[in-house]
Structures are given as C-alpha cells and as structure tokens.
Amino acid sequence: MNNFLMIFVDGVGIGKKDIANNPFFKYGFKTFETFFKDIPYNKKPVLKGSNLYLFPSDPLLGVEGLPQSGTGQTSIFCGVNAPNIIGKHFGPYPYSTLVPYIKDRNIFKFFIDNDYETAFANAYPQRFFDYINEGHKRLSVTTMSCILTDIKLNKYDELSKGNALSAEITNEKWKNNLEYDIPVITGQQAAKNLLNLSSKNKFTLYEFFLTDYFGHGRYADEVEHYYNVFDDFLFTILAELDYNNTTLVICSDHGNFEDMSIKTHTLNPSLTITAGKFAKNLFENIKNISHIKHSITSLI
Numbered sequence: 001m002n003n004f005l006m007i008f009v010d011g012v013g014i015g016k017k018d019i020a021n022n023p024f025f026k027y028g029f030k031t032f033e034t035f036f037k038d039i040p041y042n043k044k045p046v047l048k049g050s051n052l053y054l055f056p057s058d059p060l061l062g063v064e065g066l067p068q069s070g071t072g073q074t075s076i077f078c079g080v081n082a083p084n085i086i087g088k089h090f091g092p093y094p095y096s097t098l099v100p101y102i103k104d105r106n107i108f109k110f111f112i113d114n115d116y117e118t119a120f121a122n123a124y125p126q127r128f129f130d131y132i133n134e135g136h137k138r139l140s141v142t143t144m145s146c147i148l149t150d151i152k153l154n155k156y157d158e159l160s161k162g163n164a165l166s167a168e169i170t171n172e173k174w175k176n177n178l179e180y181d182i183p184v185i186t187g188q189q190a191a192k193n194l195l196n197l198s199s200k201n202k203f204t205l206y207e208f209f210l211t212d213y214f215g216h217g218r219y220a221d222e223v224e225h226y227y228n229v230f231d232d233f234l235f236t237i238l239a240e241l242d243y244n245n246t247t248l249v250i251c252s253d254h255g256n257f258e259d260m261s262i263k264t265h266t267l268n269p270s271l272t273i274t275a276g277k278f279a280k281n282l283f284e285n286i287k288n289i290s291h292i293k294h295s296i297t298s299l300i
Contacts (some may be wrong), residue, residue: 013213013268014257017041056269058288072253073141079293106145116202123159187232215256
C-alpha cells in the first residue's frame with residue numbers, strides 16, 4: 001500500500017548550536033544522532049540518512065513578524081500562503097478570513113474527495129466534545145479541518161484500544177489529570193500503534209503540541225520527561241517504518257522549542273523530515289511550509 005503518514009510537531013525550528021538553550025544539544029536526541037549521525041543547527045540545517053532527509057522549511061512566507069500557529073498550520077494543511085492572505089501572522093487559532101480555505105482546501109478533504117481512507121490519529125477527552133457542543137468555535141486548524149470535512153474525532157474508546165493516540169503520546173495526562181481509567185504506554189508502543197493505524201489508511205495525521213507549550217515556558221518541570229518520550233516515539237517510527245510503501249512527513253509550523261532562552265516563537269526555519277518511498281521527491285520540492293500539502297498530493 002502506498003500510504004502517507006504525517007506527524008505535525010508544533011513549534012520546532014532549526015536553531016543555534018547552543019548547549020544551554022537548545023534542548024537538542026542540551027539533552028542529546030538519539031533520533032537525530034542515530035538516523036542522521038548529527039543534530040541539525042543553523043549552520044548545518046540539512047542532514048541526510050538512508051532514504052531520510054532532514055531540512056529547513058521557511059515559515060515566514062514573505063510576511064514580517066514572528067510566525068504563528070493559526071496562519072502557519074493553515075499554510076501547511078491547506079497549501080496556501082495564509083499570512084499573505086490576511087496580511088500578517090496570526091494565532092494560535094485561525095483568523096476568520098481563513099475558515100473558507102480550511103473548509104475547501106484542507107488536506108483531509110483532498111483524500112476524502114478522492115475516495116481514500118483517511119484518519120486523524122489524535123484522541124480527545126469528553127470535555128473537548130462538551131466544549132464543541134456548547135457552541136464554542138476556537139479550534140485548531142486540524143480539529144476545524146476534521147469537523148468541516150466529517151473526519152472522525154477519536155474518543156476514549158479508540159484511545160483505550162490503541163486505535164488512537166493521546167496528544168502527549170503516553171496517556172499520562174488522561175490518567176493523571178483527567179482521571180480516566182487508561183493504561184500509560186511508552187513512546188515506543190504509541191509509535192507502533194500509529195504505524196499500525198497508518199497501514200490501514202492512505203493518509204494519517206498525528207499532532208504533537210507539547211513542544212510549543214514547553215517553548216512558551218509552560219509545564220517547565222515536565223520538559224525532560226516528555227522530551228525523552230518524544231525522542232523514543234520518533235526513533236521507533238523511523239526504525240519500524242515501511243520504507244518501501246510508506247512516505248513519512250514530519251513538519252512544524254514555526255520555531256520555538258529550539259531556543260528556550262525566550263518564551264516566544266522564533267524566526268528560525270521550521271524543522272522538516274521526510275522518509276520512505278517519496279522522501280527524496282518531497283525534500284526536493286518543499287521549500288516553505290505552504291509547499292507541504294501540494295508536494296504530498298501531487299504524488300497521488
């Protein structure tokens with residue numbers, strides 16, 4: 001099966017080689033060190049492995065100011081220059097003017113319109129669905145895309161069976177903060193669950209946002225723990241990916257996490273990784289974040 005797996009990682013750029021403030025150099029990152037033999041930084045932003053490419057993508061898109069999630073994610077998932085459309089970077093949620101683009105051009109819709117099995121891997125607790133049912137409309141680009149395209153949003157049942165993933169990978173926040181009766185799993189097991197889900201679909205998307213939270217200084221006491229979970233998760237994805245039949249895209253909307261000396265987004269290029277069947281093609285065609293969707297869909 002020729003399928004696509006996208007892992008969206010919020011707020012990760014390619015920054016300086018700074019042991020004090022760049023976590024990738026402070027803690028080390030076995031995913032980079034094993035598969036690319038190095039850690040990327042601003043003077044060495046392109047790394048290559050065996051059918052693996054790590055490279056920068058421009059999140060600024062010709063618009064002044066710090067890139068933001070609302071416009072950045074719209075650019076990624078809809079293939080448009082969102083900040084140029086509204087004349088500024090905007091976030092964390094999408095600007096109202098962008099909603100028609102999200103409705104008509106989101107990447108899920110492309111696959112659904114072409115009769116392909118499509119899935120959003122993240123699970124949501126009941127309080128999220130209560131929030132929606134109460135009429136609230138402040139949604140991320142991904143959740144808005146799903147709702148506007150009738151993509152299933154996973155609940156507790158799917159998560160407990162391993163058919164979906166929690167936003168923090170391990171289910172820890174579901175168990176400890178939300179008091180769900182659910183087992184805590186490892187990053188390795190979550191990766192296996194995602195690869196299994198991806199094998200059943202033409203396109204699967206998973207979203208990890210804690211990196212942006214950590215970059216903003218939130219959950220500071222949890223950084224090292226979830227950093228290692230995330231490293232284990234990505235390591236397993238790259239180790240067990242079906243390189244002959246699957247194409248993996250890991251992308252981000254803007255920089256943040258790579259410079260912990262500040263609590264704002266950065267002007268650094270976004271981290272992008274491609275692996276598998278069409279990895280080289282994507283590496284050659286993605287120059288900025290608005291190229292990601294079209295670069296994927298042009299291969300169908």
